[in-house]
Amino acid sequence: MQAVRIHGRGGQGVVTAAELLSIAAFTDGKQAQAFPSFGSERMGAPVMAFCRIDKKTIRTRESVTHPDVIIVQDPTLLHHVDLFGGLSPSGYVLLNSRFSLDKIGLEEFLSSLPDGHVCTLAASDIGQKHLTRSIANTALLGGFAAMTGWITLKSVESAIRHKFPGALGEANAAAAREAYDWVIACLNEPGRGTPHARAN
Amino acid sequence: MLAQIEGSQAVAESVVLCRPEVIAAYPISPQTHIVERLSRMVKHGDVGRCQYLNVESEFAALSVLIGASATGARTYTATTSQGLLFMAEAVYNAAGLGLPIVMTIANRAVGAPINIWNDHSDSMALRDAGWVQLYAETNQEAADLHIQAFRLAEELSCPVMVCMDGYILTHAYEAVDMPAQSLVDAFLPPYSPVQVLDPKAPISIGAMVGPEAFTEVKYLAHHQYLRALALIPEVAGAFAQQFQRLSGGLCSPYRMEGASIAVVALGSVIGTIKEAIDELRLDGIAVGCVKIGCYRPFPMVQLRGTLEGVTRVIVVEKDLAVGMGGIVSADVRMALQGLPIPIHTVIAGLGGRSIPKSSLKQMVQDARAERLSEPHFLDLNRTVIDNELMRRRDQRQAGPMAEQVIRAVNAIGTKVV
Amino acid sequence: MPEQRIKFYQTGTYTAGNRLLNEEARTVQSRMDRTNSLNSGHRACQGCGEALGARYAVDAAMRAAHDRLIAVNATGCLEVFSSPYPESAWQIPWMHSVFGNAPAVASGVAAALRAKGREDVKVIAQGGDGATVDIGFGCLSGMFERNDDVLYLCYDNEAYMNTGIQRSGATPPFARTNTTQAVGETPGNLPSTGKNLPRIAMAHGIPYVATASVADLHDLEAKVTRAMAVQGARYLHIHVPCPLGWGSDPAHTIKVARMAVESGLFPLFEAQFGTVVDRMPIRHKVSVEQYLELQDRFKHLFGPPRNTDAIAAIQAIADANIATYGLTA
Numbered sequence: 001m002q003a004v005r006i007h008g009r010g011g012q013g014v015v016t017a018a019e020l021l022s023i024a025a026f027t028d029g030k031q032a033q034a035f036p037s038f039g040s041e042r043m044g045a046p047v048m049a050f051c052r053i054d055k056k057t058i059r060t061r062e063s064v065t066h067p068d069v070i071i072v073q074d075p076t077l078l079h080h081v082d083l084f085g086g087l088s089p090s091g092y093v094l095l096n097s098r099f100s101l102d103k104i105g106l107e108e109f110l111s112s113l114p115d116g117h118v119c120t121l122a123a124s125d126i127g128q129k130h131l132t133r134s135i136a137n138t139a140l141l142g143g144f145a146a147m148t149g150w151i152t153l154k155s156v157e158s159a160i161r162h163k164f165p166g167a168l169g170e171a172n173a174a175a176a177r178e179a180y181d182w183v184i185a186c187l188n189e190p191g192r193g194t195p196h197a198r199a200n
Numbered sequence: 201m202l203a204q205i206e207g208s209q210a211v212a213e214s215v216v217l218c219r220p221e222v223i224a225a226y227p228i229s230p231q232t233h234i235v236e237r238l239s240r241m242v243k244h245g246d247v248g249r250c251q252y253l254n255v256e257s258e259f260a261a262l263s264v265l266i267g268a269s270a271t272g273a274r275t276y277t278a279t280t281s282q283g284l285l286f287m288a289e290a291v292y293n294a295a296g297l298g299l300p301i302v303m304t305i306a307n308r309a310v311g312a313p314i315n316i317w318n319d320h321s322d323s324m325a326l327r328d329a330g331w332v333q334l335y336a337e338t339n340q341e342a343a344d345l346h347i348q349a350f351r352l353a354e355e356l357s358c359p360v361m362v363c364m365d366g367y368i369l370t371h372a373y374e375a376v377d378m379p380a381q382s383l384v385d386a387f388l389p390p391y392s393p394v395q396v397l398d399p400k401a402p403i404s405i406g407a408m409v410g411p412e413a414f415t416e417v418k419y420l421a422h423h424q425y426l427r428a429l430a431l432i433p434e435v436a437g438a439f440a441q442q443f444q445r446l447s448g449g450l451c452s453p454y455r456m457e458g459a460s461i462a463v464v465a466l467g468s469v470i471g472t473i474k475e476a477i478d479e480l481r482l483d484g485i486a487v488g489c490v491k492i493g494c495y496r497p498f499p500m501v502q503l504r505g506t507l508e509g510v511t512r513v514i515v516v517e518k519d520l521a522v523g524m525g526g527i528v529s530a531d532v533r534m535a536l537q538g539l540p541i542p543i544h545t546v547i548a549g550l551g552g553r554s555i556p557k558s559s560l561k562q563m564v565q566d567a568r569a570e571r572l573s574e575p576h577f578l579d580l581n582r583t584v585i586d587n588e589l590m591r592r593r594d595q596r597q598a599g600p601m602a603e604q605v606i607r608a609v610n611a612i613g614t615k616v617v
Numbered sequence: 618m619p620e621q622r623i624k625f626y627q628t629g630t631y632t633a634g635n636r637l638l639n640e641e642a643r644t645v646q647s648r649m650d651r652t653n654s655l656n657s658g659h660r661a662c663q664g665c666g667e668a669l670g671a672r673y674a675v676d677a678a679m680r681a682a683h684d685r686l687i688a689v690n691a692t693g694c695l696e697v698f699s700s701p702y703p704e705s706a707w708q709i710p711w712m713h714s715v716f717g718n719a720p721a722v723a724s725g726v727a728a729a730l731r732a733k734g735r736e737d738v739k740v741i742a743q744g745g746d747g748a749t750v751d752i753g754f755g756c757l758s759g760m761f762e763r764n765d766d767v768l769y770l771c772y773d774n775e776a777y778m779n780t781g782i783q784r785s786g787a788t789p790p791f792a793r794t795n796t797t798q799a800v801g802e803t804p805g806n807l808p809s810t811g812k813n814l815p816r817i818a819m820a821h822g823i824p825y826v827a828t829a830s831v832a833d834l835h836d837l838e839a840k841v842t843r844a845m846a847v848q849g850a851r852y853l854h855i856h857v858p859c860p861l862g863w864g865s866d867p868a869h870t871i872k873v874a875r876m877a878v879e880s881g882l883f884p885l886f887e888a889q890f891g892t893v894v895d896r897m898p899i900r901h902k903v904s905v906e907q908y909l910e911l912q913d914r915f916k917h918l919f920g921p922p923r924n925t926d927a928i929a930a931i932q933a934i935a936d937a938n939i940a941t942y943g944l945t946a
Contacts, residue, residue: 019206022373026204034373059471061368063554221732222725251728255721256759263718263756267689267725270712273732275725293715397710397726399685399738404705406690406713408697 001054002150003064006140007083008073011043013137016163017073018049020141023159024151025053033058046081053150071144072096073123073136075104090114094143096136098122116187119147121179130175131168142176146183153180202377207339207369208233210376211278211304211362214343216247217384218302218350220276221391222268224253224261228283229316230366231306235278258283262290262301269299270405272396274350278304280366284322285310288329295330296421297406298395300353300360302346303331307467307518308366309551313602317552318366319518320466323495324527330421332360332428333496334448335466339369340376344447347379348435350388355435356428357394363495365468367552379443387442425497432494450499452491453506455481459488461564462507464532465516466492469548469555473516476560487564492528503535512542514567516560516578518549525575545575553579584608644838645677652679652708654688659706660698664867666857666874667695667772670831671743674770674855677838679709681845682739687726688712691719691744691753694779694859695772717752719744720760723767731766739845740766746773746787749854750814754786761821764849768841771814771852774859782862786812789882790934791927792914794862799917808930818852819891825851827887831858832874836885836897843887856883864913876908881935884942896942905931 004021008014015036022034030053037048050064065085069092072083084093093110097120101107110118121143123136130139138160145153156176161169205213212234215223223242225235242252251268255261258279265275279287284305294301305323309315323333332352336342342364349360364370395405409417429450436448454470455477456462463473470491480487490506492499507513513536515529524530526545533543544567549555559579566572584605592598645651654675661668679686690696690713699706700713714722723742730738742760744753749771760767776794777783783796790808793799797806818826825847829837837855844851858874860867877883878897882905885897906928909915918924939945 019373023204026375031375032204032373035367036371058374060475060557061365061372061468061471062556065554065556222728224721224725224728249732249734251732253724253728253763253765255724255763256755259718260721260724260756260759263714263721264725264728266714266718267712267722267727268729268732269725270722271687271726271729271733273729275729289715290718297714397687397712399687399710402708402710404700404707404711404713407700407702407705408713409702413702 001052001058002068003066004051004053004069004071004144005064005067006049006051006071006073007077007081008047008137009043009077010045010047012073013135014047014073015049017071017137017141018051020138020156020159020163021051021144021151022053023162024141024145024155025051027155027158028151030055031058046077067091069094069144069148071140073140078104078106084110090117092117092148093119094140094147095120096123096140098125116147119143119183119186121183123179126175126178126182130171130178138172139175139179142179143183145176146180147187153177156180202375204373204375206233206371206373207342207364207376208306208371209237210339210343210378211346211364211370212237212241213378214346215276215302216241217379217381218276218347218388219248219274219385219390220250221248221273222251222253222265222275223277224255224264224268224275225277226255226258226261226279226283228258228280230308230370231278231280231283231304233370234304234306238276258287259290262287262294262303265301266290266294266297266299269294269301269393270297270395270397272391272393272398274354274391275301276303277301278306280306281308281310281316281322284326288326291326291329291331294359298357298421298424300350300357300391302349302353303359303361304346305361305363306366306370307363315551316366318368319550319552320363321519321550323361323363324519327496327527330358330425331496332356332358332425332432332494334360334362334494335492336362336364336369337468337470337491339364339372339374340445341447342369343376343378344439344443344445347384347388348439348448352428352431352435354391355431356424358425358428363467368468377445383442387439428494428497429499429502448493450492450494450502451506452493454489454491456488456490456506459486459509460511461485461487461514461567462510462512463487463489463514463516463560463564464492464503464507464528465489466495466528467518469516469518472555472557473560476557476564479557480561480564485564485568495528498531498535500535503532504539507532507536507541508539510541512544512567514544514546514563514572516546516548516555516563520547520550529575544572546572546578547575548578581609644673644835645680646673646834646838651676652684654679654686654707654709655699656706656708658704660701661694662861662867664858664860664870665694665698666831666859666870667745667774668698669834669870670772670837670855670857671695671770673831673834673837674841674853675709675741675743677841678739678741678768678845681842685738686710687730687738687740689714689719689723689726689740689742691742691748692716692779693745693748694774695743695745697779716748718756719748719753720767720769721756723769724760724763724765727766736766739768741768741770743770743772745778746771746775747777747785749773750786750812758817758821761818761823761850761852764823766848766850768844768851768853771854772857773854774857774862776859776862778859778862787814790931791918791924793917794914804917804924805915808927815852815854815886815888818854819888819893821850822891823850823852824848824890825888826854827852828854828856828883828885830856830874830878830883830885832856832871832878833885833897840887862914864916865911869911873908873911876903876911879903880905880908881939881944882908882931884938884944886942893942896944899939899944902945905935
C-alpha cells in the first residue's frame with residue numbers, strides 16, 4: 001500500500017486533489033481511499049488530504065502518519081507546518097514552486113531521498129497558463145503520475161474530466177499533461193536546472 | 201455500477217434509489233454533503249415528486265418527517281451530534297408513534313467542548329429512543345444499509361438510524377457498487393403504511409394515554425421492536441441474494457475460528473481492527489473480532505453465541521458514559537452474564553482521535569498481560585492529564601479545562617493526529 | 618360563503634343570534650350539516666373559550682376544504698381535553714406529536730400531500746399561545762418563511778393553562794399567573810414584556826394574517842373561510858378566555874372576550890402580505906377597567922391600594938391599539 005499526503009491551504013483544491021488521485025487510481029484498476037484532514041479550517045488555513053493506493057482492499061481508517069509521497073501545493077507552508085513529518089526514507093516529495101530546491105533551502109534536508117524522488121514543479125504557473133488562475137492541484141497530479149508512475153496520465157486526465165465536465169476539465173487536463181511532460185523531461189535530464197523546476 | 205465516490209454521495213444516491221417522498225434536513229457537519237446532494241437531485245427532478253424542505257432546525261426536520269410519514273410518505277433525513285440531541289424529543293416521538301422514518305447519523309462527538317470530529321457519543325445518547333440502530337463499517341455498507349433500512353422500518357413500523365462515522369466514512373472516497381434501480385425496486389416495495397392521516401378514514405394519532413394503558417402500549421412497542429432481531433438477518437439475507445453482496449446483519453465475526461481473544465467494536469474502526477488482527481495472528485496470537493452491525497435492538501443472544509468460546513473480550517468503543525465508563529461494554533457484559541470471561545472496556549477515537557493499528561495491537565498485548573486499566577483510554581496523554589489535575593488542585597479559579605488542555609498539547613491545526 | 622357584517626348591538630347575552638340573519642349569512646355552526654369536527658363529550662372546563670373557538674374554527678375550515686382536512690395539534694389543553702385514549706373527540710384525521718413542533722408537523726403533512734399529488738386535502742395546525750409564541754415559535758417562523766400551505770390557528774388564552782396557569786410570552790402586563798404572582802414591587806406580569814405574534818407573522822410577509830375572538834363567532838368563521846381560500850402560510854390568532862386561568866365566571870367567557878375587543882386590548886384585524894387590509898371598529902367602547910374587573914388575575918390592581926398607574930398603563934396599551942388600527946368607528 002502506498003500513502004500520499006497533500007499539503008495546501010483551504011481553497012486551493014487540496015481535498016479535490018486527493019479525490020482525483022483516488023479516482024485515477026481506481027480507473028487504473030487499483031483500490032484507493034481518499035479523505036481530507038477533517039478540519040474546520042477556513043480559506044487560507046493549512047489543510048491536508050490523504051490518499052491510499054493499493055492492489056487489495058484498503059481496510060484501515062487511521063490517519064496517514066507515514067506517507068510514501070508528500071505533495072506540497074503551497075510552498076509558503078514550509079515554515080509553518082511540519083510538512084515532511086513521517087515521510088518514508090524511500091519516499092517522494094513533489095513541491096509546487098518555480099524555484100529549485102537549493103533556492104528554497106531544502107536541498108540538504110531532502111538529500112537523503114533516492115534520486116528522482118524529489119521534484120519542484122511550477123504548478124501554479126502552469127495552472128495560471130491553462131486556467132487563468134494559479135490553481136496548482138491538477139498540474140501536481142500530472143507531476144505525481146510522472147514522478148511515481150503509480151497512476152497513468154490517462155487516468156489522471158479522465159478523473160479530471162469526470163470531476164470537471166466541459167472546457168474547465170479540458171483546461172485542467174492540459175495543465176496535468178504539461179506538468180507530466182515537464183517532470184518526465186526533468187527526471188530524464190537531471191542537470192537541466194531551469195529556473196522553473198529541478199529534479200534531484 | 202462500481203464507482204469511486206465519496207461516502208456521502210453514495211448514501212445520497214442510495215437514498216434516492218429508495219424513492220423517498222419527503223426529505224427535510226438542517227445542515228450540520230459532517231452530514232452536509234449527503235443533504236446537499238439530495239437537495240440537488242430533488243431540485244433537478246431526479247426523485248419524482250419528492251419534496252425537499254430546508255427547515256430551521258433539526259427538531260423541525262424530524263417533525264416535518266413525523267407529519268409526512270403519518271400522511272403515508274416515505275421519509276428521510278440526516279443529522280449528527282448536536283443536531284441529533286436538538287431533535288431528541290422528536291426522536292422519541294417518532295419511535296413512539298411507530299413511524300418508519302430513516303435517518304443517517306454521520307457520527308460526531310457531542311460538546312462541550314465543541315468538536316466536529318467523529319465518535320459515537322451522539323447516536324449512543326439516543327440508543328434507547330426506540331429506533332433501530334445500524335452501524336456501517338464501510339461506505340459500501342453504508343449505502344447498502346439505507347436500502348435495507350427502509351425495508352426494515354416499513355416492515356416493523358419503526359424508525360431506523362443508519363450510523364456512519366463522520367468524516368472517516370462520509371468524506372472518504374472509495375469504491376462503492378451502486379445498485380441498479382430495478383434491483384432496488386424489486387427489493388423495496390412501495391411504502392404501505394399501517395396508519396395514515398386520510399380524510400376518507402379519519403383517525404387520531406398521538407392521543408394521550410393514561411396509566412391504565414401506557415404499560416401495555418409500551419410493551420407492544422418493545423415486542424414489535426424486538427422483531428427486528430429476527431428480521432434484520434432475514435433482510436440482510438434477502439439483500440445478499442438480490443445484490444450478491446454481504447451487508448448488514450446483527451453481528452459479524454472475523455477470524456474468530458480458534459480465537460481466545462475477541463475484539464468487539466462498531467463502525468469503521470473494524471477495518472483497522474482487522475488489519476491489526478491479521479498481523480497479531482501472524483505473531484501467533486489467537487485473536488479475532490466481532491462487528492456489532494445492529495446495536496439496537498441489542499443482539500444479546502447472537503453476540504453471546506459468537507463470544508462464548510473465548511477467554512477474553514476487549515470492547516473498543518468510541519463513546520464514554522461519564523462517571524461510568526463504556527456503554528457498549530455494559531451491554532456486552534449483560535450478553536455474557538454468567539460466563540467467566542473477563543471483559544475490558546477500551547475508550548478510543550473520542551472527538552476524532554485516530555485509532556492506529558499499532559495502538560490496537562498494543563492494546564491486545566496489554567490485555568493479555570493484564571495491563572489494561574478499567575476503563576482503558578487508548579493513547580491517553582498522561583502528562584497533560586497529570587499537569588492539569590495538579591494545576592486544578594492548586595488553583596481555585598482554574599478556568600476552562602478545554603482551553604488549558606489545548607494549550608498543553610499545543611494542538612495546532614496542522615498536526616497530524 | 619357570503620358574509621354580512623352585523624349591524625346591531627345586543628345587550629343582555631351579548632351574542633348575535635343567527636335567526637336574525639338571512640340563511641346564507643348564518644354560521645357554519647348553525648347548520649345541520651356542520652361536521653362536528655371537535656365533537657361533544659370532550660373534557661374541556663365549563664366556559665372554555667378554546668373549545669368554543671376550536672369548534673367554530675375547525676368546522677368552518679372543514680366546510681371550506683369540502684371535508685378534506687387534516688389537523689395537527691400541539692400539546693396543550695386542546696390536545697389533552699380532546700384526545701384521552703380511547704375517547705378522541707376528533708372526527709377528522711388528527712395528529713399530535715409534541716409541544717413545540719405542530720407547525721413543522723403540519724408542514725410535513727402538506728409536503729406529503731404535495732408529493733402524493735393530493736393538494737385537494739388541506740392542512741391546519743393548532744396550538745395554544747405557549748405552543749405558538751414560545752416553544753413552537755421557531756417551527757412556526759420556519760413554516761411562515763417557507764410559505765408552507767398550512768393554516769395555523771393559535772388559541773390565545775394568555776398563559777400556560779394546561780400546566781396550571783404559568784406565564785407565557787402572550788401573558789399581558791400585570792396579569793397574575795402562578796409564575797408571575799401578585800407579590801413584590803411589581804405584582805403580576807412585568808410590563809413591557811411579551812410579544813405580538815400577529816405582527817411577527819405579518820413581518821414574514823405571508824399571504825394572510827388575522828386576529829379573531831370568540832366574542833364574534835361570525836367574524837371568526839368568516840376569517841377562517843377567507844384564510845382557507847388562500848394558498849401558502851396563513852395565521853389566525855384567536856382570543857379565547859380561560860375561566861380557570863383568568864379567574865372569570867365560566868358564564869362570562871363571551872362577555873370577557875367582547876370586553877377585550879371593545880376596550881381595544883385585543884384589536885381585530887386582517888392583513889395580507891404584511892399589510893393591514895381591514896379592521897373591526899369598536900362599536901361600543903369600554904374602558905380597560907371594565908374588562909380587568911371581571912378577572913381575578915387582575916384583582917390585585919384594584920387594591921387596596923388601587924394601582925392607578927398600572928391601570929393607566931393598560932389603558933395606554935388599549936388606546937395605542939385603537940390609534941394604530943383605527944378602531945374608532
